[in-house]
Amino acid sequence: MTSADVHGEVRDPELPGRLLVVERDQLIPWLRGRTDADFATPTDACPGWTVRDVLAHCSSALMRAVEGRFEEGVFSPESNDRDIAERADWTNAQVVDELERGMTEAGPVIAKAGGALDGLALGEWVHAGDVREALGAPGAYAGVGLPYALDLLARITRERGHVPLHADLDDVDEPLRFGDASGERTPGRYIGDAPTLVRLYAGRPVDAAGFELAGVQVGELNIFG
Incomplete structure (x- = not known):
């Protein structure tokens, strides 16, 4: 990481993807070891959402980027709630599977977007911190992804x-x-x-x-x- 990168003066198009992959490698195995009760835990950072809701939001947002689905009103509170509701019948494992795919495949798409989607990668990383916080895990908003x-x-x-x-x-x-x-x-x-x-x-x-x-x-x- 160069000094210019650290101070935000140069766009590294690969950086958002690196952040997602680093977080994926830490988050996904940890999530696969959680119980159904953990997924049903409310989150303080996102009032009204459980851990599962946050993860479903994250996975759907990344897959929208991967698939180029940016209709009017996307990422509004109403749109986010619809995305979560669409996954209501999924198992927790299916939600985690989609999240893993999104964190793997979204990087190149974000890189090509010229900066317009860079905030998506940062938001995903923050939400991973929200989940850790809700479950009392160490390293919320920290960990190996923090420098990125x-x-x-x-x-x-x-x-x-x-x-x-x-x-x-x-x-x-x-x-x-x-x-x-x-x-x-x-x-x-x-x-x-x-x-x-x-x-x-x-x-x-x-x-x-x-x-x-x-x-x-x-x-x-x-x-x-």
Whole structure:
């Protein structure tokens, strides 16, 4: 990973696919060992959705990308609920099978989309963290995919003109820059660990005592809100 990649200044078209494959290799075997009760567990990050619902949403979103199905209103709350309902009769194993296929096949499609679908890969990785969190597993919003996710997050926030932020991360060797610093606004500053920063950008619950944030409001960071 180059310095330019780390700071989000260059698009690596293969990065989203690498993130998905790295996460696939960790997540899928773990999911295959879970019980039916685990799949029925509610998630705090996605109110009203169980672990299975989150996974069904993830698998359907990836397969839409693989199959090029982007009709009007796709990825709206209503569309997401329909995708989940369409899989209501599937076994949990079938949902995991589709998720594995999507995480395997979506990378090349995302690479060719010129950046338009890069956020899908990041969202899938965040949802994997949501599932781990719901089941009390260690490594939610962390793990081997974290460096790739941070790289992708830096570039996505820059390209979307997001509020500039300078992050001093406890668990990353060098400071990282997020958002668009080309304007007049002075970059905010974050001090804390990387998983907490991911939670902030994803609009997930955080421990307010576990980080420092100056020059920017928590709500301004959310890229999915």
